[in-house]
Amino acid sequence: MGDIDFQAMEFAYEKHADQEASELARHRVVIVGAGPVGLTTALDLARQGVRVVLLDDDYRLSTGSRAICFSKRTLEIWDRLGVGQRMMDKGVSWNVGKVFFREQEVWRFDLLPEPGHRRPAFINLQQYYAEGYLYEQASQEPNIELRWKNKVVAVEHGEDGVTLSVETPDGAYRLHADWLVACDGARSPVRKLIGQESHGRIFRDRFLIADVKMQADFPTERWFWFDPPFHPNQSVLLHRQPDNVWRIDFQLGWNADPVEAVKPENVLPRIRALLGPDTGFELEWVSVYTFACERMDKFRHGRIVFAGDSAHRVSPFGARGANSGVQDAENLAWKLKLVLAGRAPETLIDSYAVEREYAADENILNSSRATDFITPKSDVSRSFRNAVLNLAKTHPFARSLVNSGRLSLPATYAGSPLNTPDADAFSGRMVPGAVALDAPVESRGAPDWWLGQLDGEFVLALFCGDALPGRDTLQALQALRLAPVPVKAVLVAGPQCDLSALPGELPAVIDREGCLGQRYDAQPGTAYLIRPDQHIAARWRAFDAAAVAAAVNRATGRA
Amino acid sequence: MLITETNLPAPDDFYEALIDTHRDLSNEQSQELNAALILLLANHLGEMAVLREALQHARASVAP
Numbered sequence: 266m267g268d269i270d271f272q273a274m275e276f277a278y279e280k281h282a283d284q285e286a287s288e289l290a291r292h293r294v295v296i297v298g299a300g301p302v303g304l305t306t307a308l309d310l311a312r313q314g315v316r317v318v319l320l321d322d323d324y325r326l327s328t329g330s331r332a333i334c335f336s337k338r339t340l341e342i343w344d345r346l347g348v349g350q351r352m353m354d355k356g357v358s359w360n361v362g363k364v365f366f367r368e369q370e371v372w373r374f375d376l377l378p379e380p381g382h383r384r385p386a387f388i389n390l391q392q393y394y395a396e397g398y399l400y401e402q403a404s405q406e407p408n409i410e411l412r413w414k415n416k417v418v419a420v421e422h423g424e425d426g427v428t429l430s431v432e433t434p435d436g437a438y439r440l441h442a443d444w445l446v447a448c449d450g451a452r453s454p455v456r457k458l459i460g461q462e463s464h465g466r467i468f469r470d471r472f473l474i475a476d477v478k479m480q481a482d483f484p485t486e487r488w489f490w491f492d493p494p495f496h497p498n499q500s501v502l503l504h505r506q507p508d509n510v511w512r513i514d515f516q517l518g519w520n521a522d523p524v525e526a527v528k529p530e531n532v533l534p535r536i537r538a539l540l541g542p543d544t545g546f547e548l549e550w551v552s553v554y555t556f557a558c559e560r561m562d563k564f565r566h567g568r569i570v571f572a573g574d575s576a577h578r579v580s581p582f583g584a585r586g587a588n589s590g591v592q593d594a595e596n597l598a599w600k601l602k603l604v605l606a607g608r609a610p611e612t613l614i615d616s617y618a619v620e621r622e623y624a625a626d627e628n629i630l631n632s633s634r635a636t637d638f639i640t641p642k643s644d645v646s647r648s649f650r651n652a653v654l655n656l657a658k659t660h661p662f663a664r665s666l667v668n669s670g671r672l673s674l675p676a677t678y679a680g681s682p683l684n685t686p687d688a689d690a691f692s693g694r695m696v697p698g699a700v701a702l703d704a705p706v707e708s709r710g711a712p713d714w715w716l717g718q719l720d721g722e723f724v725l726a727l728f729c730g731d732a733l734p735g736r737d738t739l740q741a742l743q744a745l746r747l748a749p750v751p752v753k754a755v756l757v758a759g760p761q762c763d764l765s766a767l768p769g770e771l772p773a774v775i776d777r778e779g780c781l782g783q784r785y786d787a788q789p790g791t792a793y794l795i796r797p798d799q800h801i802a803a804r805w806r807a808f809d810a811a812a813v814a815a816a817v818n819r820a821t822g823r824a
Numbered sequence: 825m826l827i828t829e830t831n832l833p834a835p836d837d838f839y840e841a842l843i844d845t846h847r848d849l850s851n852e853q854s855q856e857l858n859a860a861l862i863l864l865l866a867n868h869l870g871e872m873a874v875l876r877e878a879l880q881h882a883r884a885s886v887a888p
Contacts (some may be wrong), residue, residue, distance in 0.1 A: 550879070645859075648852075648859045650854050651859070652856045652857075652858075652859035652862075652863055653859075653863060655856060656863060662867040663867075
């Protein structure tokens with residue numbers, strides 16, 4: 266079967282009964298913007314049983330490849346939503362990046378140097394495929410109602426939600442949302458409608474994106490050139506995408522004319538200079554971009570929540586834009602679900618703002634630093650940059666200073682109010698607030714992945730070593746399911762453990778290689794409480810049902 | 825704590841070596857050499873508190 270041409274797809278506007286209803290139609294959640302962030306939010310909520318209305322002012326998916334680098338964390342989130350494998354199957358996986366200075370390679374880095382993870386550091390995939398697969402998943406989801414050519418033109422904020430005015434080809438109508446999630450992009454109309462703006466830095470530089478179709482033998486790696494002979498004094502980035510398409514970003518400088526720069530007679534010589542005169546290629550897409558690092562002061566405004574580019578923007582070096590937006594979606598979905606179900610107070614949504622504003626600051630910091638390295642703002646800054654690159658060839662310390670983009674990693678919410686601070690001694694990376702690391706496990710006799718067990722609810726993982734816990738503990742683990750906020754207990758057993766005596770309802774995995782236990786610094790008795798978004802909420806050296814209940818209360822804003 | 829009392833056993837030898845290192849370089853190369861030298865020494869020191877002190881003293885020497 267051939268690939269679907271998602272860029273050419275047009276979605277029909279359909280009139281909805283809400284538009285003619287005599288009474289104001291009321292919905293629990295309305296999402297504005299059917300991009301990667303809006304679609305991910307919708308899918309996550311829908312899978313948790315929340316009905317959502319997704320409005321989009323257009324009738325098409327992304328034009329042009331745009332965000333092409335989707336991170337390991339994004340894939341893990343999409344795995345949970347059932348669409349990760351499809352992205353993997355089409356995407357081009359990569360872990361290795363190379364940095365060149367003038368004529369020489371100065372550094373090679375591997376973003377995922379250890380085995381035992383289901384997903385690679387990154388896949389490259391045109392945004393229209395990512396959106397297309399998310400759209401297809403969403404269109405099969407009965408809890409999602411997509412309305413194309415529905416443009417929000419006014420919002421009225423009340424105590425119990427938001428009333429929207431929406432324009433359609435059939436005229437305007439109004440609807441009420443208990444919660445409004447604005448995933449409507451960097452120029453967010455919803456943000457403007459409530460009189461808010463983003464603040465930050467605009468960078469005075471221009472970059473040319475050229476997507477080129479060709480048969481080429483570059484390896485599947487991220488290549489970054491500083492001051493190469495074929496594009497002197499500027500930088501160039503090369504990435505492979507599916508369908509033999511290659512993304513080339515040329516730094517142009519602030520004085521470049523964006524209209525002239527995209528003309529084929531100006532683009533083609535730049536590409537020929539990189540590829541040499543003998544490589545045949547076709548231009549797929551050309552665009553010039555500038556960028557800013559900025560965010561809204563607050564991501565929550567009453568019952569309106571901002572996610573993705575509407576809330577924060579970064580420079581593209583580091584792939585922190587779409588990836589952080591997908592993490593926003595995941596952070597928000599489970600919290601909204603609990604609040605709507607009456608299982609958590611509305612203030613839980615404040616923790617979305619706290620955690621994701623923190624993550625946005627981290628992303629903005631990383632991407633601003635990369636931009637300052639790539640685009641030095643002064644002669645002395647350029648001298649230091651060049652000195653780092655000169656030293657990097659032979660001096661390992663300098664490689665840690667080379668910054669062609671610090672590639673997207675999920676934030677650890679170290680100071681989050683939802684965390685239960687450690688009372689017991691632990692080492693390693695799995696601190697409260699961190700994203701749970703993956704590892705290979707065995708489930709029901711077959712090889713599986715740890716993150717596959719963490720499927721959208723709270724999980725209590727109990728490492729039991731080679732001996733099953735006693736009957737009382739097993740009963741207490743099973744009882745966690747019946748709590749107001751249910752917790753799924755998963756037993757992590759050693760390879761010698763006899764699971765035949767285990768009650769059938771209690772999920773268990775075998776840590777055959779000991780990889781999971783090692784990554785979680787686990788000993789027999791160690792227990793982890795993991796949030797629905799796969800972040801660590803709490804951990805202990807021994808299971809205690811009361812401590813788990815208290816940590817769940819804390820992680821749901823009830824303590 | 826940054827040492828600001830004399831710590832070089834032979835200050836004139838160091839100063840001569842420093843200037844000699846730049847011999848026959850263009851201004852641009854010299855700038856990059858200086859930057860490389862700072863980076864090498866900073867990494868060798870490895871103490872952020874001492875480095876911050878040095879950065880402050882250096883800045884104060886030109887823009888009090």
